[in-house]
Amino acid sequence: MLELRAITAGYDRRAPVVRSANLTIASGESVGLLGPSGCGKSTLARVAALLHRPDAGQVVIDGTVAGGWRHRAPREQRTAFGVVFQQPRLSADPRLALRELIAEPLRAVGRSAEVTALVPELAARVGLGKDLMGRRPHEVSDGQLQRACLARALVLGPRWLICDEMTAMLDASTTAALVHVVEEYRGESGAGLLAVGHDRVLLERWCDRTVGWGQVAE
Template sequence: MLTALGVTAGWVPGRPVLRDVELTVREGEVLGLQGPSGCGKSTLARVLALLHRPDAGTVCIDGTTVPGFRHAAPRALRTRIGVLFQQPRLSVDPRLTLRQVIAEPLLANGLRGQVRDRLPGLVETVGLTAELLTRRAHAVSDGQLQRACLARALALRPRYLICDEMTTMLDASSTATLVHAVQEYRRRERAGVLAISHDDTLLGHWADRIEQLPGPAAASAQGP
């Protein structure tokens, strides 16, 4: 399980964005997460992805409390989590080809020798073509770039995948392709998925259960 225990994180004037949040993503399930703008959904996603240290509380992965965040997190823990952000063009180095984007996690973790073996399966999973792999971000659509970002997120075969509004920038066809790819990966690997979205219809079809984060006013009313 991927668990947030009493997480308080992110500050706006006078209060934290998240206060004492409890949330669990179970193996093999899709947990939908909703809430109004400003309630801290993306902050929570970054905390669970080990990219942002909470001010209080802990993150546990499969029963192990994470002792550090970002590069201070043990590699064996941080590689269990993949993350897909809302805006692919902000999460990709524009100098890289799509092939290089997908291979980034493997190279960063000393797995250069596995690029040739893993790349074809990742490309097939997300529905890219070999011709697209030679292009850079400016030469592909948002949907094609987000598919490459999903392949990158899956490159290390994570046990948990965090999808933070991953379909907001996309048309219906690209959305369907991405969700199908995530679902196939979840079924094959028994991975847990945290799906953050404002789309009630999408989560209604995709999520096994849905949780709500309170709005900023409600969080503030809880007091210190």
């Protein structure tokens, strides 16, 4: 179970964008977090994925309180999360070819020996052809780059997926394809999902339950 307990967070302690937020996601459950732009959804998602240290509150992962944030988090907790952000061009190193982008987490945790097998498998899974794998972000479309970012999020076999407006910049067909990949992975792995967005129709079709921002935070 993933629990966010009384989370207060932001980028200025005098004016936090998240106040006393509480959210629980059971293992294998998919939860949609619905709210308008600027309300703090993305900040809460980053806290949930151990990428942003809250000013107050706790993140509890399978009964254990998070032991740190970003690179200071214990590896077991840090690698339990796969994250896909709204804007792939801001989350992808422009110097890396797509194959290196997908392989990045494996190399970071000392699993380089698995790159040869896992990267082509995941590229095919998200719908990236071999001809695209040597291209850099500026040489592919937003949809193609977001496919690579989803493959990167899945490469370590995470127990929790955080999709923060993952499909906001994509067309309907790419959106459907990426949601299908996420759900296929969850069906196989039992991973839990937090899908953040402002599209009520998409979240209600995608997730087991959808909660509004007012149900989560003050």
